[in-house]
Amino acid sequence: MSPNITLKIGEEILADAKVEAQKKVKEAKKRCKELAEKARAEAEKEAEATWNKAQDEARLLEEKSLSEARREASLKILEEKNTLIENAFREALKRLKDLAKADIYYSYLRQMIERAVVQLGSDDVKIRLNRRDLKAQTKILEGLKMPKNLRLTVDKEPLETVGGFFISTTDNRIRINGTFEFRLSYAENLLRKEASALLFGD
Amino acid sequence: MSSTETIKAIRDVEREALKIVEDAEAKAQQEYKKVDVKKIKREVAEKAQKKREEYLEKISEDVEKKVNRVKEETDGKIKILRQKASKNMDRAVNRIAEEVLGSKP
Numbered sequence: 182m183s184p185n186i187t188l189k190i191g192e193e194i195l196a197d198a199k200v201e202a203q204k205k206v207k208e209a210k211k212r213c214k215e216l217a218e219k220a221r222a223e224a225e226k227e228a229e230a231t232w233n234k235a236q237d238e239a240r241l242l243e244e245k246s247l248s249e250a251r252r253e254a255s256l257k258i259l260e261e262k263n264t265l266i267e268n269a270f271r272e273a274l275k276r277l278k279d280l281a282k283a284d285i286y287y288s289y290l291r292q293m294i295e296r297a298v299v300q301l302g303s304d305d306v307k308i309r310l311n312r313r314d315l316k317a318q319t320k321i322l323e324g325l326k327m328p329k330n331l332r333l334t335v336d337k338e339p340l341e342t343v344g345g346f347f348i349s350t351t352d353n354r355i356r357i358n359g360t361f362e363f364r365l366s367y368a369e370n371l372l373r374k375e376a377s378a379l380l381f382g383d
Numbered sequence: 384m385s386s387t388e389t390i391k392a393i394r395d396v397e398r399e400a401l402k403i404v405e406d407a408e409a410k411a412q413q414e415y416k417k418v419d420v421k422k423i424k425r426e427v428a429e430k431a432q433k434k435r436e437e438y439l440e441k442i443s444e445d446v447e448k449k450v451n452r453v454k455e456e457t458d459g460k461i462k463i464l465r466q467k468a469s470k471n472m473d474r475a476v477n478r479i480a481e482e483v484l485g486s487k488p
Contacts, residue, residue, distance in 0.1 A: 184384045191396035198400030202407030209411030213418045224424040228431030235435040239442040243449070250450040254457035261461045265468040272472060273479035280480070289484045296485060361483055368482040379475040380468045 266376050270369050274343070277361045281344035287317065290346065291324050297348045297357045298327060305332045309347040312339040 280286050298306060314321060318335050327333065332351075340347055342360035349356040358364075384392070468475075 187384060187389045187392050190393060194393070194396045194400045195403070198403040202403045205404070205407040205411045206414070209414040213414045216418045216420060217423055220418075220420040220423040221427060224427030227424075228427055231428075231431050231435055232438075235438055239439060242439075242442060243446045246446045246450055247453065250453040254453050257457055258460055258464070261464055265464065266475075268468070269472060269475040270479060273476045273483070276476055276480050277483060280484075289486065293485055364483040365479070368479055372479060372482055376475045376479060379478055380471050381464055382467070382471065 262377060262381065265380055266373060269376050269380060270365065273368075274361070274365055277365070278343045281313075281361070286344060287321055287324070290314070290321060290344070291326075293359050294321075294346060294348065295326055297346070297359050298331065298333075300357060301348065301350055301355050303350040303355065304328070304330050305334075305351040307334045307336055307349055307351050307353075309336040309338065309340040311342045311344065314344070314346070315339055 280289070294308065310318060310321070315335070315337070322333070322335070325333075334351065340360065342362060345360040345362075345364065347356070347358055347360060
């Protein structure tokens with residue numbers, strides 16, 4: 182074989198080897214790039230899921246916290262309103278206590294007794310008064326407008342009350358609690374809404 | 384060139400060619416080693432985690448501000464309620480006393 186041919190064959194072999202080598206490296210680089218991109222894509226998909234979860238968590242946190250804050254706020258306002266309404270009833274009791282020391286009180290007391298006697302519908306009734314009113318019973322009773330046939334007995338045992346009375350038929354079958362405390366407690370149930378409107382209205 | 388010399392020359396070239404291919408193979412393997420899938424995933428995950436933490440921290444601050452606003456509004460409403468109650472207390476007390484006495488005091 183001539184040296185030229187041998188040389189040519191050698192050059193071809195080397196050229197082929199170089200081409201194959203380049204191809205291997207190129208393929209390796211391409212494959213590596215694909216692997217990296219695939220890994221990145223998978224990781225980013227997971228990251229997106231994490232992000233979506235974080236957004237859900239954030240939304241829940243906001244909803245829960247705000248809902249709790251609003252609930253607490255409503256409760257606080259309600260408690261404050263209740264306290265202020267209770268203050269009004271406490272203040273009313275104070276006013277009634279003061280009133281019970283004034284002369285005008287007997288006028289109210291007489292009117293209240295007269296109405297209660299009508300409600301009892303009996304000719305024979307017994308009334309209980311507090312210690313102070315017992316002392317003033319003559320003054321109270323002489324101004325009373327009562328049915329002529331009514332027999333009214335005043336119990337000597339003093340009633341524990343700021344003002345008002347407790348009246349019943351003599352046989353105790355029908356009783357009316359006309360003490361300020363009882364009537365106030367009844368009024369508290371009855372007037373709570375109205376008192377609230379009065380207090381918090383413009 | 385004798386046939387022995389020719390064969391030797393070609394074998395030398397073949398060895399050289401094989402070396403070229405083997406080197407390329409080694410280089411390719413090195414390229415593969417460079418790709419650290421776990422590292423890529425870890426880096427992306429760490430970045431996402433950091434973003435998540437920053438976001439949640441910001442949201443927590445925002446929510447705290449909103450909650451504080453609700454509290455401030457509530458305090459404001461309570462202040463108004465107290466002012467109104469103070470202004471109207473007499474009216475309410477009169478009405479209650481009226482109910483207890485059965486007529487206006």
